Amino acid sequence: MTEKQLIDAERFADIEYNLARIRENIAKAALDSGRSESDIKLMAVTKTVEPVYINHAIECGIDLIGENKVQEYLGKKPSLLPCEAHLIGHLQTNKVRQIVGEVSMIQSVDSVRLAKEIAKRSLSAGITTDILAEINVGGEDSKSGIEWETAEEILAEISEIEGVRLCGLMAIPPICENSLQARSFFSKMRRLFVDIQSKKLDNTSINILSMGMSSDYADAILEGATLVRVGTSLFGRRVY
Numbered sequence: 001m002t003e004k005q006l007i008d009a010e011r012f013a014d015i016e017y018n019l020a021r022i023r024e025n026i027a028k029a030a031l032d033s034g035r036s037e038s039d040i041k042l043m044a045v046t047k048t049v050e051p052v053y054i055n056h057a058i059e060c061g062i063d064l065i066g067e068n069k070v071q072e073y074l075g076k077k078p079s080l081l082p083c084e085a086h087l088i089g090h091l092q093t094n095k096v097r098q099i100v101g102e103v104s105m106i107q108s109v110d111s112v113r114l115a116k117e118i119a120k121r122s123l124s125a126g127i128t129t130d131i132l133a134e135i136n137v138g139g140e141d142s143k144s145g146i147e148w149e150t151a152e153e154i155l156a157e158i159s160e161i162e163g164v165r166l167c168g169l170m171a172i173p174p175i176c177e178n179s180l181q182a183r184s185f186f187s188k189m190r191r192l193f194v195d196i197q198s199k200k201l202d203n204t205s206i207n208i209l210s211m212g213m214s215s216d217y218a219d220a221i222l223e224g225a226t227l228v229r230v231g232t233s234l235f236g237r238r239v240y
């Protein structure tokens with residue numbers, strides 16, 4: 001074997017090992033939260049990861065990937081095995097045209113303006129785009145996302161836009177010192193999720209609560225996440 005083949009073989013083995021452990025942790029947290037493993041969707045976050053490794057994860061059973069950047073995803077897409085993909089990174093309105101129709105969901109919708117632009121491009125492509133509303137649950141200036149205080153109002157407004165279908169919420173809580181603190185943000189999100197669900201807004205199908213990453217996906221599941229986004233724990237440290 002060449003050196004490259006040896007490195008790949010090692011990384012493939014790591015991905016298999018990591019994936020098995022992540023699935024175990026998900027199953028345990030699901031059980032502890034009164035649900036089953038099949039109630040939790042695992043997304044493999046593939047930013048900076050080369051297609052050869054993403055494809056290995058897909059061959060091992062990953063059926064949903066998440067990418068942060070439009071350009072990066074579109075560049076890799078032709079090399080990828082068939083797999084559902086979501087956009088999870090901040091989206092500028094001038095990139096919307098390129099991504100609509102290329103992913104099955106945009107999780108990072110953080111304004112009415114962005115939702116309207118996605119809707120406009122979707123309608124002209126003859127489709128409706130599924131979206132999640134990203135909530136800035138920690139009120140951090142450095143993060144995008146809809147402000148907590150205005151969330152209900154904005155969600156109601158977004159739900160009325162033809163061309164997008166609101167399917168739930170996404171959040172990236174602040175970096176926390178302990179799991180108690182992390183769980184309080186996840187629990188806050190869960191309350192908003194249940195609240196929005198109970199409003200039965202027209203034209204929506206609110207059933208995804210996307211929260212939890214490598215360091216805290218078990219806590220997120222314990223607090224009600226239905227979709228977790230895991231990168232580092234699956235593929236190893238990112239090299240930018």
Ligand SMILES: *Cc1c(COP(=O)(O)O)cnc(C)c1O
Nearest residue numbers: 045088213214229230231232233
């Ligand atoms: C990078 C990223 C993740 C995954 O983070 P890890 O800590 O590597 O698991 C999840 N969600 C979003 C929005 C991200 O940008």
